[in-house]
Amino acid sequence: MKKQTIFKTIFGVLFTFTLAFSNQPVVNAEESTSQALKITDMVGREVVLEEGPATEIISLMPADAEILFEIGAGDTLVGRGTYVDYPEEDVQDIPVVATGEDLNVEELVALDPQLVIMTTMALSEDQLKSIEEAGIPVFVTDAKTIDQVYEAIELLGQIVGHEKEADELIEDMSQTFEEYTQKAKEEELDASVYYEITPLEYGLWTAGNETFMDEMGQMLGLENVFADQKGFVEVSEEKVIELNPSIILTTAEHYDTEAPTPEEEIMGRKGWQDIDAVKNDQVFAVDNSAFTRPGPRLMEAIKTLYEYVYDR
Known part of the structure; x- marks a missing residue:
């Protein structure tokens, strides 16, 4: 796998490694006596939009852009971060701005946005200050759990004046999760799962508790073998082998057709042959962006997860 691809995978997934922001989510927005919109972001910072709801936005991270498109505000995007790539047909003509260490404030300024939206790991505090x-103005999202995803949707809806559409999206997601939760309750399953986010050669990162990945698994009756860990954490091969998951889900991407698939790579690892998931051919590669981005496509993710677990 190419270095750039690996960086894309890790960068898109490990959004929970926050910088030194205080995490005090507030979802209340208010209009002052003028037309300015005052709204508190997900790390407790008050953001003021002097002209009211934003119509020209740069979204540095993919999930926020996907939310804007889903609530009918994709046309507000005048710029997108390096990894904003969905919906492909809609974003391809939006100018790309460098993200992370390569971010250039002058590049942002040239696009003349009313607002930059970022997550807590998209850029440093110094960069934020420079912007x-x-x-x-900079608005910060920080969604790790499904409830926080709903919060991000609500806030972004307020930012662009699409509160109704945001509420409808939250309701659609809630109903989808409830549907698959109930379907899973009708099945009898005793299974454990290990979520592998990054390939072995770059260190094994997984989802512990207080993550949307773990929550979707719980909805489907799956026991997360790393449920005692909080957030997205690095784990050892030895620990995975010891915990012996019956299902392994990998979000690794496959670009080199001459190389083993992510499933083949895992099943061929030395010392992993006695893991139940490997012995019983229960190792599945899932869509990286759908499973790792805190946005609308988590609905696709839980459907896929259900199919792998119950329909095979």
């Missing part, structure tokens, strides 16, 4: 000093 704000250039006169561009």
Whole structure:
């Protein structure tokens, strides 16, 4: 796998490695006596939009952009971060701005946005300060759990004046999760799962408790073998082998047709042959972006997970 691809996978997934922001989510927005919109972001910072709901936005991270498109506000995007790639047909003509260490404030300023939306790992505090000093407000999202995904949707709906559409999306997601939760309750299953987010050669990262991955598994009656860990954490091969999951889900991507698939790579690992998931051919590669982005496509993710677990 190419280095750039690996970086894309890790960067898109490990959004929970936050910088030094205080995490005090608030979902209340208010309009002042003028037309300015004051709204508190997911790390407790008050953001003021002097002209009311934003119509020109740069989204540095994929999930936020996907939410905007899903609530009918994709046309507000005047710029997108390096890894914003969905919906492909809609984003391809939106200018790309470098993300992370390569971020160039002048590049953002040139697009003249009313607002930059980022997550807590998209850029450093120094970069954030530089953007704000250039006169561009910055709104920070920080969704790790499904409830926080709903919170992000609600806030972004307020930012663009699409509150109704945001509420409808939250309801659709809630109903989808409830549907598959009830379907799973009708099945008899005693299974454990290990979520592998990054390939072995770059260190094994997994989802512990207080993550949307873990929550979707719980909905389907799956026991997360790393449920005692919080957030997205690095684990050892030895621990995975010891915990002996009956199902393994990998979000690794496969680009080199001459190389083993992610499933083949896992099943061929030395010392993993006695893991139940490997012995019983229960190792599945899932869509990276659908499973790792805190946005609308988590509905696709739980459907896929259900099919792998119950329909095979």
